[in-house]
Amino acid sequence: MRLSRFWIAGLIVSVAGVTRAADVDFAKDIQPILEKTCLKCHGPEKPKGGLRLDSKEALLKGGKGGEVVVAGKADESSLYEAVTLPKDDPMRMPAEGEPLTKEQQDLFRDWINQGLKWPDGLVLKAPASATKPAEPVDPGVAISDAEKAAVAKVTQLNALALRLAQNTNLLRVDFSLQGKEIKDDDLTCLKDMANLVELNIGNTPVTDAGLAHVKDLTKLTRLQLHKTKITDAGLANLKAMHNLQSLNLYSTEITDAGLGHLMELKNLKRLYVWQTKVTAEGAKKLQDAIPGLYINRGHEAEVAAAPKEPAKPEEPKKAEEKKEEKKEEKKEEK
Numbered sequence: 001m002r003l004s005r006f007w008i009a010g011l012i013v014s015v016a017g018v019t020r021a022a023d024v025d026f027a028k029d030i031q032p033i034l035e036k037t038c039l040k041c042h043g044p045e046k047p048k049g050g051l052r053l054d055s056k057e058a059l060l061k062g063g064k065g066g067e068v069v070v071a072g073k074a075d076e077s078s079l080y081e082a083v084t085l086p087k088d089d090p091m092r093m094p095a096e097g098e099p100l101t102k103e104q105q106d107l108f109r110d111w112i113n114q115g116l117k118w119p120d121g122l123v124l125k126a127p128a129s130a131t132k133p134a135e136p137v138d139p140g141v142a143i144s145d146a147e148k149a150a151v152a153k154v155t156q157l158n159a160l161a162l163r164l165a166q167n168t169n170l171l172r173v174d175f176s177l178q179g180k181e182i183k184d185d186d187l188t189c190l191k192d193m194a195n196l197v198e199l200n201i202g203n204t205p206v207t208d209a210g211l212a213h214v215k216d217l218t219k220l221t222r223l224q225l226h227k228t229k230i231t232d233a234g235l236a237n238l239k240a241m242h243n244l245q246s247l248n249l250y251s252t253e254i255t256d257a258g259l260g261h262l263m264e265l266k267n268l269k270r271l272y273v274w275q276t277k278v279t280a281e282g283a284k285k286l287q288d289a290i291p292g293l294y295i296n297r298g299h300e301a302e303v304a305a306a307p308k309e310p311a312k313p314e315e316p317k318k319a320e321e322k323k324e325e326k327k328e329e330k331k332e333e334k
């Protein structure tokens with residue numbers, strides 16, 4: 001009996017002890033959150049909302065909306081409010097990714113309440129991984145005259161031929177906007193594009209004969225063939241595309257037999273076969289051959305229940321959005 005009384009007394013003492021927040025250690029508790037979670041948007045380059053969080057001076061200066069912290073008063077600090085907002089609130093910080101944990105939120109609260117301790121003159125830096133792309137960009141190969149001519153041909157057809165990024169020769173070609181006007185023979189020039197890695201022929205009347213023109217494009221990582229006239233036999237042309245990661249066959253006549261041609265594409269990660277004749281067994285067979293492959297077959301159950309169409313995988317963007325994208329990318333190219 002006596003023992004248990006001591007126990008209870010002890011508990012009460014320790015519970016009372018925790019109500020006073022422990023001293024926050026800036027270097028251990030706050031700095032890592034700022035560096036890892038906030039600085040990629042609130043660093044020295046184009047800080048979002050005009051707010052930099054890499055020095056104490058910048059923090060106290062605040063952003064476009066004025067000051068974001070009041071030393072000693074977390075309740076009056078918009079920074080604390082921003083990190084405690086619900087996940088779907090547009091002002092929630094960080095603006096992307098997972099919200100801070102309850103523990104991290106409390107650390108911000110206590111840090112503000114304890115007077116915003118920040119070692120004199122300390123300027124924070126985002127870790128390299130947050131600012132630089134994880135992998136170095138593949139520069140591609142030198143652009144040959146034949147490739148230049150092919151790009152000109154594609155552009156003449158009013159299709160898009162764009163570099164993936166400024167610092168690479170790698171190309172993306174997109175015929176889906178021109179749709180109906182594209183003919184099988186228009187694809188002959190593609191074989192000269194040594195830098196072609198992403199190709200969209202979706203929404204065009206291209207047939208197996210057209211696919212024969214792309215069969216040597218072994219660098220392709222992404223190929224979109226949705227809503228074309230291709231058949232199972234045509235997929236034999238994809239056999240050598242060992243770098244292919246994403247393949248869209250949505251709304252074509254493809255069946256399980258066609259998937260048989262894809263068994264060796266070991267890098268394939270995503271395959272879209274919604275509105276095709278591919279069966280669950282056919283998909284399973286391919287998944288057994290390619291570990292880690294995700295196959296999207298749509299939602300048959302939903303289709304059966306309601307005529308309304310479920311969200312389509314990789315549905316081409318509306319023409320207007322595309323135009324915007326085109327403009328943007330043109331800008332980027334300069």
Ligand code: HEC
Nearest residue numbers: 037038041048049051063064065066068079093094095096
């Ligand atoms: C993905 C980018 C991004 C990340 C990461 C991010 N923010 Fe922001 N933040 C923004 C944008 C964008 C705004 C401007 C929002 C607006 O004004 O509509 C903003 C605004 C703010 C503001 C209000 C500034 C003002 O004066 O209006 C605060 C405070 C803030 N962020 C704190 C944080 C904190 C703390 C973190 C890290 C936990 C963080 N943000 C992480 C994008 C980000």
